[in-house]
Amino acid sequence: MKPxxxxxxxxxxxxxxxxxxxxxxxxxxxLLLLSEHAARNHAEYAQAHLAAQAALDDACLDLRQGRxxxxxxxxxxTGCRHDPAGAGWCRGRAHRSxxxxxxxxxxxxxxxxxxxxxxxxxxxxxxxxxPRYLIEQLTDxxxxxxxxxTTNTTSALYRLNAxxxxxxxxxxxxxxLVRHPDPHAAPASCRSLAWRTLFLPDME
Numbered sequence: 001m002k003p004x005x006x007x008x009x010x011x012x013x014x015x016x017x018x019x020x021x022x023x024x025x026x027x028x029x030x031l032l033l034l035s036e037h038a039a040r041n042h043a044e045y046a047q048a049h050l051a052a053q054a055a056l057d058d059a060c061l062d063l064r065q066g067r068x069x070x071x072x073x074x075x076x077x078t079g080c081r082h083d084p085a086g087a088g089w090c091r092g093r094a095h096r097s098x099x100x101x102x103x104x105x106x107x108x109x110x111x112x113x114x115x116x117x118x119x120x121x122x123x124x125x126x127x128x129x130x131p132r133y134l135i136e137q138l139t140d141x142x143x144x145x146x147x148x149x150t151t152n153t154t155s156a157l158y159r160l161n162a163x164x165x166x167x168x169x170x171x172x173x174x175x176x177l178v179r180h181p182d183p184h185a186a187p188a189s190c191r192s193l194a195w196r197t198l199f200l201p202d203m204e
Contacts, residue, residue: 044170051164052174054114054122055131059088059160060190061118062135063180080110080134088112092136092159099134101200104173105163110134125167133162155179155191161198173198 067089080090080099088111092098102108111132114122122130136159158180163173176195 041170044166044168045172046166048164048166048170048172049174051122051124051131051166052162052172053164055133055162055164056160056174056176056195058114058118058120058131059112059133059135059162060178061120062088062112062133063158063178063190065118067117082110087116088132088134090134090136092138094138094157097159097161098136099161104134104161104200105129105132105171111161111163128167129165131162131164133160135160158190160190163198163200173200 078091078093078098080103081087090098099110103110105111109132111134113132114120114130124130137156138159139157156179158178160176160178161173162175163171165171174195175198177193178190179193180190
């Protein structure tokens with residue numbers, strides 16, 4: 001009887017060790033899958049972030065090329081324009097945005113698409129929407145400061161808002177505060193003062 005009991009104990013030990021090995025294997029597989037999913041999500045959001053940054057650069061180029069529809073009679077005192085020539089253009093205030101998140105992206109968007117006014121082409125992947133942007137003009141330079149001497153003019157202040165897209169619905173929205181020099185001065189470039197990530201209410 002003694003040898004039989006020893007063989008039974010050996011079988012139980014072997015089954016226990018086998019179960020532990022199977023559990024460890026399942027846990028390792030689960031960790032690998034989670035790591036792969038996290039890496040894929042990171043890559044998707046990195047792609048969306050780069051697209052949003054590209055849209056900010058395109059908005060800056062839009063300014064540098066001299067598009068200023070806010071001077072047009074159709075431009076509202078505050079808020080955004082809805083006509084094709086004024087797409088992506090708003091008059092805002094420093095303490096409050098002049099646009100709603102649905103105006104930046106989605107079916108009701110009135111924002112400008114990357115390259116719409118600059119002629120650039122965005123190398124987007126199939127099924128991914130190109131990035132978009134809104135330009136908020138916050139001041140009019142000398143007009144905002146009340147300066148009469150053109151040699152002491154203050155460059156206009158703008159808030160650039162952009163959204164980029166990645167795979168599987170990944171979206172990143174960025175905002176930058178920039179100054180635009182006198183269009184007659186050289187070089188005509190955006191001077192970035194600050195930037196931040198935007199968290200829109202309808203973004204997942």
